[in-house]
Amino acid sequence: MNDIPIGLAKSGRRAWALDDVNVTPSRRTRSPQDVSLDWRIDAYTFSMPVIGAPMDSVMSPATAIALGKLGGLGVLNLEGLWTRYEDPEPVIQEIAHLDALEISPSNTRRMQELYAEPIKAELIKARLAEMRDAGVVVSGSLTPQNTQEFYQTVVDAGVDMFVIRGTTVSAEHVSESRDPLNLKEFIYELDVPVIVGGAAGYTPALHLMRTGAAGVLVGFGGGSARTTHRALGIRVPMATAISDVAAARRDYLDESGGRYVHVIADGGLGSSGDIVKGLAMGADAVMLGAALARAEEAPGQGWHWGLEAVHPNFPRGHRTRVGTVASLEEVLLGPGHHTDGSSNLMGGLRHAMASCGYVDLKSFQRVAATVSPVGRG
Amino acid sequence: MNDIPIGLAKSGRRAWALDDVNVTPSRRTRSPQDVSLDWRIDAYTFSMPVIGAPMDSVMSPATAIALGKLGGLGVLNLEGLWTRYEDPEPVIQEIAHLDALEISPSNTRRMQELYAEPIKAELIKARLAEMRDAGVVVSGSLTPQNTQEFYQTVVDAGVDMFVIRGTTVSAEHVSESRDPLNLKEFIYELDVPVIVGGAAGYTPALHLMRTGAAGVLVGFGGGSARTTHRALGIRVPMATAISDVAAARRDYLDESGGRYVHVIADGGLGSSGDIVKGLAMGADAVMLGAALARAEEAPGQGWHWGLEAVHPNFPRGHRTRVGTVASLEEVLLGPGHHTDGSSNLMGGLRHAMASCGYVDLKSFQRVAATVSPVGRG
């Protein structure tokens, strides 16, 4: 399908980024106020299809709670600073006030040191308890590498939604040195719904769906896609990736006799327009990092970074300057005073859906799209 | 037609911007002075295929009159500052002298406040009367949202050409909360010819043609296409859009037994070269915003903004710096002293048509084109 000869011994699919595609109005329009953004996964209903990315610059217990109260799902990174430090505030302050360069080996070195502090089970419990006490849906994330060590702590602490998130998570991780996590058994035995990823295409996503996951994250993380690509040579153009995983959802729905696994676009959704296109390509919901890191309440104070940026021996992605634009409420629900799609994200989504004639998220996945690669100055 | 697989569950048409296409000379050349730029719509003949965009930075009653006297059609935005304020000059002065940043939340906030002033029916009448007294073709525009409330005022005041213009206007707007404008009935009952849009493609344009409109605007507004795309994920590459709507004109001509609906390119036509290409793609006329905002007489004084930029809760597009280059007459008719296609717009059109061997606008729609996407440094 769409295979391009790269050379006589190699070919590859043409893959499209969100920037390369557009959503297009058609014969009918609707009123923005008639649009419903309700999103339901497992037993939970949210009033917006938004998950806060489990990254220290985005989600603290406090911002996860705030997001939950606004109608989205906040996920706390259970391997971040909040579970490494009793009081992470000074550490975050230090990171937010490092040298203002984005690509800086000395910054990276200092961040690697700060993240060398071990994760503490009792802090995992405390943070999750804080979220539960606030009455929101409680969710935390672990990487596959640390899931076996800490999941029991998490389950005991009580979560409503468990997230396993790494740059690439496969259903079939093979390791010679240690016994890897068997996702299928793990998810089967767990009582709570699991969202797992990132997956970069049809096949890995289909295998993740077969593990019993409630949702699959689509993407290949690492903060800045540009530096990740320079470092690893891997790039997952999101329009193609989301659409491929949506095809896996459809095929798995048939194969499983009706289990609908949610497709969650995770990565590179920096503006309301990106959210619109991610959903148009077939996603059921979006996981937002940079877009929420711009909120006044965001821990990163205008900076944004992921766990990959502090990897002990091969950091990639980098601490990025995203700036601060408005309160979390304004960022999500407006009223907006920014013309670049950085505030009133849900208002933008409503307007786009209405302009194209759709009033619910599921049917909006059928909206017409055009392809016009960028670079047009 | 030209469908590209984006992913396994989504495909989209390849769509081209005006920047991606070129007009090409062929075997014959003509003399620029032999070229006629006459454009006739309904009972009116103009000596240039130019409509002034109903935006406060472009068209005041005075500039609409000036454009009419030069041979084009000026359209006043009947929801802009001239119908909200008895004396809009101080308001315009304030907007023109806001902080020079293009993307500025505080500017946007202030402009939202200034546009919160209600529209006044008596001002609509006064402004239109001023235009009529000047002896030019009188035209004003409303958005579909406000057409029902104000059209009777407009009709009573007397217009020669009625424009209904929104970012996306469909013949089939569905609303649960209020009874939407039924365009077909409305246009049928109205005595004056109506130009309506924006429409983004074949199907929505064909439906608009069936409402009885005399002309259809092609485009998807919002000032800066770049920020609109970031905010909404919607982009309408104009070369493809114009050509698609031209195909709707042709098909509707057959279907209606001979009603020729004019195709008017609206948006992103910033230079004489863009006008050339818009007409070459099949447009009968062009609606100009930024290109006329550069005139010395333009209200915006070198700044340019649309109604979308002051939307009360989801502004997009933004107040853009376009600069001032020459008098309106020089901008349109020369003689030019600018080598970048910003003055003597009609001279540029004449030269291009002559170079390609055409002497009238209709046959120029057949000119040969090539495709060569930009980004070539």
Place this chain on the structure above:
Amino acid sequence: MNDIPIGLAKSGRRAWALDDVNVTPSRRTRSPQDVSLDWRIDAYTFSMPVIGAPMDSVMSPATAIALGKLGGLGVLNLEGLWTRYEDPEPVIQEIAHLDALEISPSNTRRMQELYAEPIKAELIKARLAEMRDAGVVVSGSLTPQNTQEFYQTVVDAGVDMFVIRGTTVSAEHVSESRDPLNLKEFIYELDVPVIVGGAAGYTPALHLMRTGAAGVLVGFGGGSARTTHRALGIRVPMATAISDVAAARRDYLDESGGRYVHVIADGGLGSSGDIVKGLAMGADAVMLGAALARAEEAPGQGWHWGLEAVHPNFPRGHRTRVGTVASLEEVLLGPGHHTDGSSNLMGGLRHAMASCGYVDLKSFQRVAATVSPVGRG
């Protein structure tokens, strides 16, 4: 051939710029010193396939003579400053020292004034005589508009090669207001070989070949292709244009029973790599403007402009800063001290031909090419 649907009512050929294509080595290599750059047209043999563009910033009588002595063909613009002013030096000094901005209406206005001085027949004679006295091949150019008025003067003064050059020159210019030049009759009656253009593709070039021209210029002039495109919407991507005209040469060779009309790439050949690619696409020779305007002897003193930039009412292209790199001899023949292809142009050509295994210009037209559109940072 290679037709792309732009929209439902328009399609266009994909056209490639020289920047989009590459020349590729193959199985054989040669030594640069074995390469011959000899170029023969009509009765004249040159030791390099280089024609100096008849532009005031490039060719004065003195630089045309210098180019001739180095082995190329210098062409004087017979409508430029040298035939308008007895002593053009102060005028050129003024232009070279105008405000350093490239796009400047006041500069354009002043240049328009300076070029408003009428052309004088006696100066045409004097300039051509100066070139003849120097013993080089004598060549001058007129635009089609002025050919009838001045060609007899030129013929009487004695030229070896006559050049008719405009932005677009067709064999079939239709004018209602005055009797246009009949190229076929004109060339038939003229005793000297004629080079004519610009032509932008197969059909116009074939018609020009049928007029009896010895050579056809391929391109669409105007100094800066970027501003010309903004002003006129016309762009002639040169790789495609040259190859198309080369096809016309081949077909006309058959149709005429053996008349070989030279294809001369004219426009946008700014570096030795561009010259290589122009010839690889099928050109027999190149007409150089900016590349020679960088010589220390060039009249423009580091600035470069064409007649289009001083058009009285619709200037386009613009006075461009090209800088000064070395003597004309070093620019053409080296030794080079510039790594960007701006000096030793013929050395670059030799090296490229040798790397690809070719030792003469005609067979180099068969060299393998690849397509890889730019924009790769």
Place this chain on the structure above:
Amino acid sequence: MNDIPIGLAKSGRRAWALDDVNVTPSRRTRSPQDVSLDWRIDAYTFSMPVIGAPMDSVMSPATAIALGKLGGLGVLNLEGLWTRYEDPEPVIQEIAHLDALEISPSNTRRMQELYAEPIKAELIKARLAEMRDAGVVVSGSLTPQNTQEFYQTVVDAGVDMFVIRGTTVSAEHVSESRDPLNLKEFIYELDVPVIVGGAAGYTPALHLMRTGAAGVLVGFGGGSARTTHRALGIRVPMATAISDVAAARRDYLDESGGRYVHVIADGGLGSSGDIVKGLAMGADAVMLGAALARAEEAPGQGWHWGLEAVHPNFPRGHRTRVGTVASLEEVLLGPGHHTDGSSNLMGGLRHAMASCGYVDLKSFQRVAATVSPVGRG
């Protein structure tokens, strides 16, 4: 295959750069620590598929030894400053401290002078002896032009691996002025394995394989590909070139009844991501220039240049500022503190291979790729 019409008389293959392609994870992941980077060529096994480019800014005898001790293969340029000067340090100091401009005729002129010093046979011997004494695999390079004069010196001095490297090296160099090197005879008679190139595609590489070479370098040298392209019009997009030469390797394997010739990507591999993609396209190993010139021990002290940049009469490529990032060990093996793929190159390769589910270099050549041309801001 993949042929694109450029014009009516010319077509060319679509060729892709490494920047245009991506590597993609699939259904399985592995642990980075399970990945083996062992590379075996002829009798030698290396613990990383890395060859240091024989360029004076990268490889001195000392850095070649250091690279060898870290597990790679260092190659000394036997026509560089170390064999022209008894003590090259002051010369290198001068070059590293020339005017900081990248493109500078006076710098080029000075470098041309410094490289005009003749090569000395006794220095070749001394430098190779120094490397041999250090106990690493000894390798030096000559251009084809100088191979006949100096190879006996090299062989007598004793090398383990002989490298013949030029911008384009063909098996069939034709020269009228002197008897060219017959590669086939030369390699047949030589006792040591030979690596030869650059070759730019299937056919030239296949012919080089038939000479008996142990490895073929893929690429078209000259430091900066951008200035080389401007100077020569030649560009070899590496993704396509490597894949084509990999196809030649496969076909020659069959034709020769089992001789496996190594494909070595040489040029434009500036980050760990580029190395990943070079190997993914089919290379067995990579020759690194700029990536190693960034090491603290690199002779160039943050500057990087090749022999082409000092060509006596047609220099191209240029002295490029690459900066200094870390020790050679950190650059290759980490731990990394750079998020842009400039340190821990082998760590990046391990992570990418593991993410895609591969644990050895040969099978990684089968990894899935996607095509998404850059320019996406």
